Amino acid sequence: NESNSATNRAQLAEEIFQIRDHMVNLANSTYQGxxxxxxxxxxxxxxxxxxxxxxxxxxxxPTTGEAHERWVFNSDPAALLSKMVKISDDVSVTVNTPGNKVFDNAIQALERLGRALSGYRTEPAAGAPDGSGDPYTFPDDYSEQTEDITECIDLLKNARAVDILPEQVDVAGRMRRLQTAESLIDLSKTSGQEVLDRLQNTDMFKAGSEFSAAQTALQAALLVNSRVLNQSILNYI
Structure with missing residues (x-):
């Protein structure tokens, strides 16, 4: 890090803040409003x-600029809960994940990294930044700055492995469940349409005759059953 000039570090910091802003935009993505x-x-x-x-x-x-900006997650408690959508009587699908579970660690790590490259500490050393952080004093603090940059890179790697990649797997699983639900709905629609078609195409005279014959057969069966149930020992003497 000592080999990089202040100008080079500032350029690197600018690139990191651009990545952070891109991550924020991704976290703020919308679909159908x-x-x-x-x-x-x-x-x-x-x-x-x-x-x-x-x-x-x-x-x-600092008091201005990209290193001054601090991005925070929505403080509304509802934002911490996943949204479930009922697809059918037996199928419900989680349609989103609270953004802090996916993006917090990555955004905070990028923010820390950009600030370190810009010449500023970020406090506390672990966890969510609280907005404080004094500037490094160079050249005395070069080693501390280098250590902080290395830790930020480790935080980014961890955020990718622990938060972002598992969410990719979860999203793929949700897509499969949605596709399954869609297939079930399509099957139900097809079956329902077939039943409707049969009803609409039925010969009403033929159906009436078949119903009458079935009714006669049922009545005969009930009569026989009644006679059998009413038998007594006298019938066998």
């Missing part, structure tokens, strides 16, 4: 600049 990662509160963007919720709640250092 609903936020995919919004949990039950899918009318509200999952992520917003902290200043949206509390004015001047970006990072204290």
């Amino acid at each position: 609903k936020y995919i990662w919004g949990g039950l509160d899918d009318d509200t963007p999952p992520y917003s600049d902290a200043a949206t919720w509390t004015p001047d709640s970006g990072y204290t250092n």
